[in-house]
Amino acid sequence: xxxxxxxxGPYRLFFTSFDCIEPAHVHVxxxxxxxxxxxxxVRLANHGGFDMRELNRIETLIRSHLAxxxxxxxxxxxxx
Numbered sequence: 691x692x693x694x695x696x697x698x699g700p701y702r703l704f705f706t707s708f709d710c711i712e713p714a715h716v717h718v719x720x721x722x723x724x725x726x727x728x729x730x731x732v733r734l735a736n737h738g739g740f741d742m743r744e745l746n747r748i749e750t751l752i753r754s755h756l757a758x759x760x761x762x763x764x765x766x767x768x769x770x
Contacts, residue, residue, distance in 0.1 A: 694755075694758070714730050723740050724736075734749070
């Protein structure tokens with residue numbers, strides 16, 4: 691699972707090998723909970739046990755690092 695490296699607090703952001711058949715998205719994991727956000731446009735796909743306050747925090751985090759996350763997505767799913 692390719693991981694998005696960076697300062698994401700308690701969260702682990704990653705893609706999986708079979709993700710590339712879907713539109714661009716990122717999985718976010720913390721303490722056994724896992725949510726999924728579409729990236730274009732940024733929106734929640736699956737809440738995975740997180741409450742709305744935390745999901746809003748995660749969405750803000752994704753939006754603030756969106757360019758890097760999309761670059762990593764494209765490198766993972768569409769290598770040149």
